[in-house]
Amino acid sequence: MKIIINDIEFPKEELLKLIRESKIQAIKMVLEATNIGLKDAKDIIDDLANDPNCYDSKHIIKEKRTAIDNGKFQVSIENGTSTNSARTKGRNAGAHVLKANPSKRALIIGILFLAILLFLIWAELSVGIFGSPFAGS
Structure with a gap:
């Protein structure tokens, strides 16, 4: 058999x-x-x-x-x-939300965002532009 x-x-x-x-x-x-x-x-x-x-x-x-x-x-x-004809999956293996090598444009935008954030923190602590109790120290 x-x-x-x-x-x-x-x-x-x-x-x-x-x-x-x-x-x-x-x-x-x-x-x-x-x-x-x-x-x-x-x-x-x-x-x-x-x-x-x-x-x-x-x-x-x-x-x-x-x-x-x-x-x-x-x-x-x-x-x-x-x-029958072959069919393939429509997704890429290993495709993730974050890419391993970000583009130069994304890198520049990230650095600018970080610089603006640090500037606003510095301005609040030194001058008090937002009027918080930590201002002007």
Whole structure:
């Protein structure tokens, strides 16, 4: 008896033996052979661990992941013999609110803001332009 995942055949007895010995190794084997996602591989192995006959006479088709040039992942969905077009996530990995290298304009605005703030504090403490009790010391 064989288990077929995305057109890759696995001997059922060997896979079940590997699951009994080490689920992690079984998941790694399915991941490497089929190029599916970690969650899908874990779900298949867990299903087989709970019920060894759950995939009998079934062809398992899961989403394949393939790396593209810029290091992000692209997902291809295969349905039987036809392959749908690939779709990618619209977000950038590592995009944060604060950039590691701020632009010169942002740096100048920040320095000007800090200088104006320090000037106002100095003016209040020395002359008392806002009329606080700390004025004129």
